[in-house]
Amino acid sequence: MIKALLARLKQGYRTMDFPAADLRLPPRGLGRPELSGRLEKAAAACPYSAITAGADPVLDLGKCVFCGACAAADPAGVSFTRDHRLCASRREDLAVKGAVLKRADALGADLRGIFGRSFRLRQVSAGGCNACEADCNVLGTPAWDMGRFGIQFVASPRHADGILVTGPVTRNMELALRKTYDAVSSPKVVIACGACAIGGGPYAGHEECVSIPKDIPVDLYIPGCPPHPMTILDGLLRLLGRID
Amino acid sequence: MKTENLSSFDMPAADMDPALFFETAASRLGAGGRTLAYFAVPEGPEHRLVMAIGFDREGRVEVYSCLAAGPSFRALTPSFPQLHLFEREIFEQAGLKPEGHPWLKPIRFNTPGAVPGVADFFTVHGSQVHEVAVGPVHAGVIEPGHFRFQCHGEKVFHLEIMLGYQHRGVERRLSAGPDARSLHYAETLAGDTTAGHAWAYCSALEALAGVNVPPRAQVLRGIMLELERLANHTGDLGALAGDVAFLPTANFCGRLRGEFLNMTALVCGNRFGRNMFRPGGVNFDLDFALIKELRLRLQDAFRGVENAVGLLWETGSVSDRFENTGVVSRETAEGLGLVGPAARASGVPLDTRRNFPYGPYEDFTVSVSGSGDVYSRAYVRWLEIQKSAELVAGWLDALPEGPIAAECGPLRPDSAAVALTEGWRGQICHFALTGPDGRLRHYKVVDPSFHNWQGLAMALRGGEISDFPLCNKSFNLSYCGRDL
Numbered sequence: 001m002i003k004a005l006l007a008r009l010k011q012g013y014r015t016m017d018f019p020a021a022d023l024r025l026p027p028r029g030l031g032r033p034e035l036s037g038r039l040e041k042a043a044a045a046c047p048y049s050a051i052t053a054g055a056d057p058v059l060d061l062g063k064c065v066f067c068g069a070c071a072a073a074d075p076a077g078v079s080f081t082r083d084h085r086l087c088a089s090r091r092e093d094l095a096v097k098g099a100v101l102k103r104a105d106a107l108g109a110d111l112r113g114i115f116g117r118s119f120r121l122r123q124v125s126a127g128g129c130n131a132c133e134a135d136c137n138v139l140g141t142p143a144w145d146m147g148r149f150g151i152q153f154v155a156s157p158r159h160a161d162g163i164l165v166t167g168p169v170t171r172n173m174e175l176a177l178r179k180t181y182d183a184v185s186s187p188k189v190v191i192a193c194g195a196c197a198i199g200g201g202p203y204a205g206h207e208e209c210v211s212i213p214k215d216i217p218v219d220l221y222i223p224g225c226p227p228h229p230m231t232i233l234d235g236l237l238r239l240l241g242r243i244d
Numbered sequence: 245m246k247t248e249n250l251s252s253f254d255m256p257a258a259d260m261d262p263a264l265f266f267e268t269a270a271s272r273l274g275a276g277g278r279t280l281a282y283f284a285v286p287e288g289p290e291h292r293l294v295m296a297i298g299f300d301r302e303g304r305v306e307v308y309s310c311l312a313a314g315p316s317f318r319a320l321t322p323s324f325p326q327l328h329l330f331e332r333e334i335f336e337q338a339g340l341k342p343e344g345h346p347w348l349k350p351i352r353f354n355t356p357g358a359v360p361g362v363a364d365f366f367t368v369h370g371s372q373v374h375e376v377a378v379g380p381v382h383a384g385v386i387e388p389g390h391f392r393f394q395c396h397g398e399k400v401f402h403l404e405i406m407l408g409y410q411h412r413g414v415e416r417r418l419s420a421g422p423d424a425r426s427l428h429y430a431e432t433l434a435g436d437t438t439a440g441h442a443w444a445y446c447s448a449l450e451a452l453a454g455v456n457v458p459p460r461a462q463v464l465r466g467i468m469l470e471l472e473r474l475a476n477h478t479g480d481l482g483a484l485a486g487d488v489a490f491l492p493t494a495n496f497c498g499r500l501r502g503e504f505l506n507m508t509a510l511v512c513g514n515r516f517g518r519n520m521f522r523p524g525g526v527n528f529d530l531d532f533a534l535i536k537e538l539r540l541r542l543q544d545a546f547r548g549v550e551n552a553v554g555l556l557w558e559t560g561s562v563s564d565r566f567e568n569t570g571v572v573s574r575e576t577a578e579g580l581g582l583v584g585p586a587a588r589a590s591g592v593p594l595d596t597r598r599n600f601p602y603g604p605y606e607d608f609t610v611s612v613s614g615s616g617d618v619y620s621r622a623y624v625r626w627l628e629i630q631k632s633a634e635l636v637a638g639w640l641d642a643l644p645e646g647p648i649a650a651e652c653g654p655l656r657p658d659s660a661a662v663a664l665t666e667g668w669r670g671q672i673c674h675f676a677l678t679g680p681d682g683r684l685r686h687y688k689v690v691d692p693s694f695h696n697w698q699g700l701a702m703a704l705r706g707g708e709i710s711d712f713p714l715c716n717k718s719f720n721l722s723y724c725g726r727d728l
Contacts, residue, residue, distance in 0.1 A: 003558060004492045007551050011496045026506070028513030028528065047424035065428060067519055123385040127412045129435030129724050130387050131516050137385050141498030155383035172353055172360040172409045173388055176380045202428040208354065208413035226435065226516065 015145045019243055023084065023230055030066040030080040033059055034099040037077040045073035048204055061086060061094040061101070062198040065225035086223045087235030094198070094221055104220055106241030111187060115161050116240050118150045121191070122160035124180050127209060128167030128201070131226035132194035136164065138229045151236055157181075162189030162219075168196040168209035181216055189239070192218045193232060195225040247305050249600040252451045252661040255677055258294070258309040265293065265310035266318045272297050272306060273324045278581050278594075280305065280662065280673045282330035284312065284338035285686040291338045293317065294688075296662050296675055300599040305662050312340055319345040326581030329694060352408040352727055360408050361390045368394040368401050376709060380409045387723035395709055403704040403712075405697050410727035418687040422449065422523075422655075431518050433689055434725035436476060439468040440667025441674075441689070441725075442521035447602065448676040448687075449523040451661035455652050457603075459644040461525035466604040467639055468508065468517050468526075470632040473668040475504035477585075477625040477632075478549050480720050484622050485556060487714045488565040496552035503545040507538055525649025530640075539640050546633045553626050566619035570703035570715035573616055582699045583692045584670020585628065586719055588612045589620035596666035604639065621718040657682045667692060669722060691725030 025031045035057055043053035050063035051070055059070075059078070071078045087104040088094045094101075106112060125133050136153065139146040146152070154160050157180045169177055181190070192212060195201035198221050203209050212218060222235045237243045247253045260268065273279070277297035284291040294309045319342035321328045331342040332351050342348065353360040361380065373396050380388035388409040394402040414429045421429075430445035431438045443465055450457060457465075482497025505515040512520035512528045520526055530538070556562050572582070577590035587594050591614040597605040611627035613620040655678050663674045670692030679685035700719045704712060 004555055007492055007496070007555055010551055011499075011548065014499050026509045026513060028511070029509060030513055045424075047428070066514075067428060069424070122381075124381060125385070125387045127410050127724075129432035130722065131432070131435030131438075133385050133387065134436055135515070138498075138502055141502065142495050143499045143502055153385050167410075168412060170409060170412050172411055173380065175360075176388065176409070180381050202425060202432050203412045203414070206413045206417070208411055225432075225518065228515070 014143050015148070016143055018144070018233060019237070024082040025084050025228060025230070027082070029082055029228070030068055032083040032086055032101055033078055033080050033096055035059055035078055035096060036098070037074070039070075039074060039077045042070035042074035042077045045069045056097065059096040060199070061088075061096060061223040062091060062221060063195070063204065064223060065195050065201055084228050084230040085234050086227070086231050087238060088221050089219065091198075091218070091221060094223060104235055104238040107189070107219070107239055111189070112241050114187065115189065119236070119240060120152050120154045120160045121162055121164045122157040122180060122184065123153050123164045123166070124177050126165055126167035126173040126177050126197070127170035127203070128194060128196045132166035132196070135226045135229050135232060136166070136193065139233055144229055144233060146233060146236075149237060149240070149242060157183035158185075160184050162191065164191040164193050165197045165212055166193050168200045168203045168206070169211050170209055174210050174213070178213065178216070189219045190216055191220045191222065191235075191239075193222045194227055195223060198223060201225055245307055247307060247662065248303065249305060249662060249664045250447050250451045250602055252454070252656055252659045253307070255309070255658060255660045258307045258660075260308060260310050262310045262313045262317075265308055266320065268308055269295050269297070270320055270323060273320070276301075277306065279324075279326050279330060280664070281675045281688050281690045282327060282334070283675070283688045284334045284340060285677060286338070287311065291340055293334070294675070296673070298600070298664075300594050303600050305600075307660070307662065315339070316341040316343045319343055321345050321347070325579050326695070328698070350408065352411040354408070354411050361406055363406060365392055365406070366394070366402060366404050370396070372396055373401070389723050391712075393704070393709055393712075398708045398710060400704045400707055400709050403701045405701055407697070407723055408727055410724040412728070415687060415689055415728045418689070419684055421684050421687070427522065431521075433728065434691055434693075434722040435516060437472065437667045437669065437672070437691075437722065437725065438517040439465070439472040439520070440665050440672050442517070443469060443603075444663045444665045444672045444674040446521050446523045447663035447665065448661050448674045449655065450652060451663060452655040452659055452676060452678060453523070453652050454656065455524050455650050457525055458647045458650055459604075460646045461648045462603040463639045463643055464526045464528075464530070464648060465521065467636055468511065468520050469665070469667075470636045471504050471508045472517060473632045474629055474636075475501050475508070476668040477629050478504060480717065481553050481556065481622060481625055483717050483720070484566075484618070484714065485562065487717050488562055490556070490559060490562050493552050493555050496548065500545055500548045500552060503541065503548070507541050507545070510534065510538065522649065524652035525647070527649075529648050530643065535640050535643065539637065542633060542636055542640070549629060553629070556622065563619065565714065566622060567617060569618045569711050570707060570718060571615070571617045572699055572703050574614075576702050577616070577699065580698050580702070581695050583695050584667075585621055585624045586670065586696050586699050589624045590614070590616040594671070596664050596671045600664045602665065618714055618718040655682045655684075669693060669720070670696065689728060691722055693721040693723075693726045696721050697726060
């Protein structure tokens with residue numbers, strides 16, 4: 001017992017402030033992109049057609065896997081900042097134009113009243129590579145301590161206020177996803193976490209994948225491949241109206 | 245025909261008559277060979293069977309192939325259980341029936357009409373026998389899979405593991421490459437094994453293109469792979485502590501795992517090592533300041549892990565749950581062809597870094613522990629953490645000078661190459677075949693989990709169902725790496 005207590009002293013207090021003014025992705029990290037020029041070369045370099053070139057070019061964060069191929073092909077046209085705040089409330093808001101990205105809105109006052117201080121999520125892993133899952137799990141460690149904001153992943157959809165979906169939704173997971181969604185009582189929230197859940201990610205266009213069905217409405221989109229834990233937590237807190 | 249890890253060869257040289265193929269395969273497996281890969285490649289209206297066998301002690305790879313004659317072939321699983329999933333896969337992918345296979349059923353449910361999880365499950369009958377079904381959606385934040393236990397009270401007679409929910413068609417797309425997405429597919433075959441799989445993919449292409457990867461790039465790759473191992477092993481030891489309700493180590497390791505991921509992100513910008521590898525070398529270099537920073541962080545994180553993990557071995561309530569739980573004997577491990585920490589924890593001295601050396605690995609000593617239980621699988625991880633930290637520290641101190649990438653030119657036509665690396669879960673095998681145009685004709689991926697899932701099922705046999713989470717975590721296998 002004494003050894004466990006001594007170890008606790010040695011390991012120290014590790015929970016980071018969140019949000020904090022100086023939180024940024026690591027120096028080589030790829031965060032919110034900024035665009036200039038017509039981006040023809042960048043668009044041609046993207047394996048996922050995430051960039052529409054032209055006088056008013058657009059980069060769709062919902063299709064982007066943050067591989068940096070566009071910035072390598074057109075360094076003057078696309079530059080990735082270290083800004084981790086990438087989440088959006090509507091699919092179309094993920095379209096970056098110039099240096100502008102519309103960040104996620106909070107839920108309406110009625111839902112905030114229900115979920116604002118206690119928000120429980122059932123995670124559904126549906127065909128991804130397990131990296132999104134890993135970075136969701138990280139939010140439970142002492143460094144991030146998502147529980148301090150009243151957010152928690154729970155075992156049963158019956159105990160949950162919503163689902164957080166990762167992966168491109170394979171044909172083989174389609175039914176399980178729907179059953180899990182149906183098992184959560186209304187009102188409920190749906191979060192698409194990671195490039196796969198939003199637009200198929202690296203597996204976009206595969207016939208083995210069906211994506212989140214249209215009749216399951218998504219309330220929050222979290223881009224990234226995988227999203228950094230900072231990005232996920234930022235999105236969740238914006239959804240609950242804890243960050244403006 | 246004989247070859248070795250990372251050398252390309254003419255595929256027609258491996259061709260033999262079907263009858264001789266099965267005789268040879270049986271005799272080589274009987275002589276101590278271990279299946280690295282066994283698969284069918286479409287060839288006109290027919291299929292070609294290809295088997296790669298590894299001889300660990302000699303570090304030799306042998307490849308045999310034959311044109312399958314007719315709609316079925318001779319199953320070797322009854323004599324060599326390590327082939328059971330490979331033959332089921334050939335049945336599902338190519339429609340060739342392994343005659344005499346005792347366990348023939350789908351593995352990925354990706355054929356027309358197949359419904360995931362609906363299969364002919366093994367059942368046990370008796371008045372007090374009951375069945376427990378779990379998944380595909382599990383209680384934790386983990387990947388989907390279906391587990392079915394045949395129990396008598398708490399005792400597990402049999403566990404059947406039915407996966408396929410993560411099947412997203414990656415192998416098929418890799419086979420149509422190389423193209424702009426190929427490397428991303430390799431990086432996400434199992435997202436927590438980005439370095440392991442990306443290295444294997446790049447190596448296969450480099451072998452086919454005849455490229456020599458510069459020494460500095462090899463060492464930088466080694467740093468990424470060992471950081472990946474450090475992060476995952478540390479996370480696993482924390483999770484094992486969590487599963488026996490020993491929260492200090494669970495909490496400390498949860499944070500420390502992140503320190504290793506952050507070191508990876510310092511090198512390439514991504515916590516999982518994405519964007520680092522490319523055929524011919526790597527994309528990011530280290531300067532003096534970054535080396536210094538990494539050295540400090542490594543030292544700090546390693547001391548933290550030493551302190552956190554040390555508690556495990558000194559706490560009676562932990563030993564009580566770890567020892568003699570989920571025992572896999574060496575005989576079972578060898579019979580099933582287990583790889584990685586799961587094999588080494590059962591006393592099998594197999595590590596690609598030792599047996600099939602590649603890149604920067606020289607004179608590597610394998611960490612082995614013999615008891616085959618959860619304790620052993622935990623302890624092997626701790627031994628490997630020490631080894632990996634030592635390797636990374638050594639490499640940071642003596643990084644070779646020179647370029648970080650070479651040009652990777654066109655691939656040799658009508659050739660093949662086997663690329664083996666040691667991911668943190670065990671041996672990864674990529675088998676690439678090119679066609680006459682120098683494009684890929686087929687690409688086969690064997691994740692270590694493909695070999696190891698049956699090991700988990702055997703670990704539960706005769707155990708208690710309440711030990712399942714602990715046993716499962718002690719293997720911590722990949723669903724997506726197996727389902728592809």
